[in-house]
Amino acid sequence: xxxxxxxxxxxxxxxxxxxxxxxxxxxxxxxxxxxxxxxxxxxxxxxxxxxxxxxxxxxxxxxxxxxxxxxxxxxxxxxxxxxxxxxxxxxxxxxxxxxxxxxxxxxxxxxxxxxxxxxxxxxxxxxxxxxxxxxxxxxxxxxxxxxxxxxxxxxxxxxxxxxxxxxxxxxxxxxxxxxxxxxxxxxxxxxxxxxxxxxxxxxxxxxxxxxxxxxxxxxxxxxxxxxxxxxxxxxxxxxxxxxxxxxxxxxxxxxxxxxxxxxxxxxxxxxxxxxxxxxxxxxxxxxxxxxxxxxxxxxxxxxxxxxxxxxxxxxxxxxxxxxxxxxxxxxxxxxxxxxxxxxxxxxxxxxxxxxxxxxxxxxxxxxxxxxxxxxxxxxxxxxxxxxxxxxxxxxxxxxxxxxxxxxxxxxxxxxxxxxxxxxxxxxxxxxxxxxxxxxxxxxxxxxxxxxxxxxxxxxxxxxxxxxxxxxxxxxxxxxxxxxxxxxxxxxxxxxxxxxxxxxxxxxxxxxxxxxxxxxxxxxxxxxxxxxxxxxxxxxxxxxxxxxxxxxxxxxxxxxxxxxxxxxxxxxxxxxxxxxxxxxx
Ligand code: AMP
Numbered sequence: 157x158x159x160x161x162x163x164x165x166x167x168x169x170x171x172x173x174x175x176x177x178x179x180x181x182x183x184x185x186x187x188x189x190x191x192x193x194x195x196x197x198x199x200x201x202x203x204x205x206x207x208x209x210x211x212x213x214x215x216x217x218x219x220x221x222x223x224x225x226x227x228x229x230x231x232x233x234x235x236x237x238x239x240x241x242x243x244x245x246x247x248x249x250x251x252x253x254x255x256x257x258x259x260x261x262x263x264x265x266x267x268x269x270x271x272x273x274x275x276x277x278x279x280x281x282x283x284x285x286x287x288x289x290x291x292x293x294x295x296x297x298x299x300x301x302x303x304x305x306x307x308x309x310x311x312x313x314x315x316x317x318x319x320x321x322x323x324x325x326x327x328x329x330x331x332x333x334x335x336x337x338x339x340x341x342x343x344x345x346x347x348x349x350x351x352x353x354x355x356x357x358x359x360x361x362x363x364x365x366x367x368x369x370x371x372x373x374x375x376x377x378x379x380x381x382x383x384x385x386x387x388x389x390x391x392x393x394x395x396x397x398x399x400x401x402x403x404x405x406x407x408x409x410x411x412x413x414x415x416x417x418x419x420x421x422x423x424x425x426x427x428x429x430x431x432x433x434x435x436x437x438x439x440x441x442x443x444x445x446x447x448x449x450x451x452x453x454x455x456x457x458x459x460x461x462x463x464x465x466x467x468x469x470x471x472x473x474x475x476x477x478x479x480x481x482x483x484x485x486x487x488x489x490x491x492x493x494x495x496x497x498x499x500x501x502x503x504x505x506x507x508x509x510x511x512x513x514x515x516x517x518x519x520x521x522x523x524x525x526x527x528x529x530x531x532x533x534x535x536x537x538x539x540x541x542x543x544x545x546x547x548x549x550x551x552x553x554x555x556x557x558x559x560x561x562x563x564x565x566x567x568x569x570x571x572x573x574x575x576x577x578x579x580x581x582x583x584x585x586x587x588x589x590x591x592x593x594x595x596x597x598x599x600x601x602x603x604x605x606x607x608x609x610x611x612x613x614x615x616x617x618x619x620x621x622x623x624x625x626x627x628x629x630x631x632x633x634x635x636x637x638x639x640x641x642x643x644x645x646x647x648x649x650x651x652x653x654x655x656x657x658x659x660x661x662x663x664x665x666x667x668x669x670x671x672x673x674x675x676x677x678x679x680x681x682x683x684x685x686x687x688x689x690x691x692x693x694x695x696x697x698x699x700x701x702x703x704x705x706x707x708x709x710x711x712x713x714x715x716x717x718x719x720x721x722x723x724x725x726x727x728x729x730x731x732x733x734x735x736x737x738x739x740x
Pocket of ligand 1: 167169327399402
């Protein structure tokens with residue numbers, strides 16, 4: 157039986173899961189951690205670095221690293237790292253490839269199939285891009301699976317005895333998703349999904365950076381342009397401070413110099429938790445409209461939700477828990493780790509597809525998270541006005557689904573209709589996203605009103621097929637609309653696979669050492685002169701050992717360096733950043 161892995165390709169962190177002894181487990185990476193930061197870098201030797209080492213490297217060399225690229229999936233955006241340019245699909249492909257390697261090392265055989273999760277609110281372009289990223293990494297992608305559904309699946313497996321309605325509140329690094337889910341004996345059904353593509357933990361960090369800069373008389377956007385090193389280091393500190401404020405009453409950040417280093421008199425700014433909460437109020441307020449929309453679409457009131465489950469690292473903020481408690485009048489569940497629950501659910505879904513015997517009794521149904529339709533004209537007296545939207549599949553319809561609408565020619569002897577396919581909720585098409593076009597030709601000559609049936613079929617991966625049939629002749633044309641969507645062609649995917657193989661990599665067993673080096677380099681700039689000298693001595697010796705390739709001295713100097721870093725950089729212990737089962 158082929159192993160299928162479940163992957164949470166997160167904005168901030170990613171994780172890979174499989175079913176082992178009838179339960180989903182997370183597979184550790186080369187550092188022994190189950191969360192791999194979704195950061196990619198090209199180091200000064202033009203070698204690829206991924207994960208924690210890349211996140212450390214990014215603080216010192218933001219121009220050679222990319223992160224938060226999940227937000228760019230399906231767009232034309234490109235990142236230039238060193239002298240190379242990468243698409244979001246390629247960057248995500250590198251993360252997926254690194255998880256694939258981890259799974260192969262763990263399992264001891266090759267792994268070629270995957271279920272990859274996406275926010276429910278991802279549109280067609282973004283889903284297709286995610287599928288391409290999987291292919292670039294060398295996977296056959298069995299399913300693109302919605303993150304909240306995965307989370308519900310993980311909770312559903314934990315305790316599926318009682319019938320209940322859940323609301324999944326997923327506030328990740330860059331996206332916010334809400335889903336209403338019904339759990340019954342042996343079945344999980346998503347009733348509705350809503351979300352906001354640009355809201356997540358990152359926005360809280362950025363809002364904090366903006367406040368800190370503001371207090372120093374600086375403007376965020378201007379500082380970002382003129383002093384990127386200052387902003388990148390401050391961002392790193394604010395990220396730590398934000399996390400610390402989830403468990404402490406106050407946190408401090410140091411204001412770097414424009415070149416990103418610190419002077420002895422660099423000001424230290426203390427942030428109180430209450431102050432932080434107050435500052436974040438405007439960001440937090442943005443969670444409510446999607447919650448209302450999801451409830452409205454499911455035809456439920458807040459009080460009819462039995463349990464709220466929290467997903468995504470940003471739900472660790474006490475202010476988020478408090479807001480959720482206020483909205484639903486009850487505290488949310490948190491017995492599964494919010495960083496891991498999506499990957500675990502993806503692992504279960506992968507097991508279901510692979511027909512893992514222990515999972516066979518579970519049925520999962522999902523919904524189309526947005527409305528799909530075509531452009532239509534309206535008649536105003538003698539005139540036609542175009543630009544109106546005719547929904548064919550309404551949002552939150554259970555998928556897979558297939559729906560037909562009949563349209564007609566507008567004029568006598570009109571031989572062709574150009575169907576423009578859109579996704580979105582706007583009354584006019586200009587407010588929606590154009591997915592593609594389909595030309596229906598050879599319509600018989602005749603008066604206006606020659607009929608064409610337009611069928612939309614939406615499958616489990618969220619891929620839309622449009623088929624048009626000329627009623628009089630039964631002639632059909634059809635098209636997988638996502639193929640029309642912006643995205644990579646099969647040739648471009650092959651090119652990306654080939655160019656990824658050309659990238660030089662650090663050997664896997666070198667992962668820990670690379671991470672130590674990057675972390676030490678980042679800390680170097682933050683230390684006062686005396687400690688800096690101490691670090692230089694250990695770092696030099698470590699680098700010499702690495703160059704000589706002498707295992708014994710690499711291990712010895714590596715431990716000495718790790719000890720030094722833990723002493724002077726305690727905030728960066730695995731438990732505090734990235735990994736999960738700390739004191740939450
Ligand atoms: P995800 O995409 O689910 O990995 O979410 C990661 C986001 O959660 C990032 O924006 C983190 O800053 C945020 N996050 C993780 N842990 C904490 C914490 N303890 N307190 C506040 N935010 C956190």
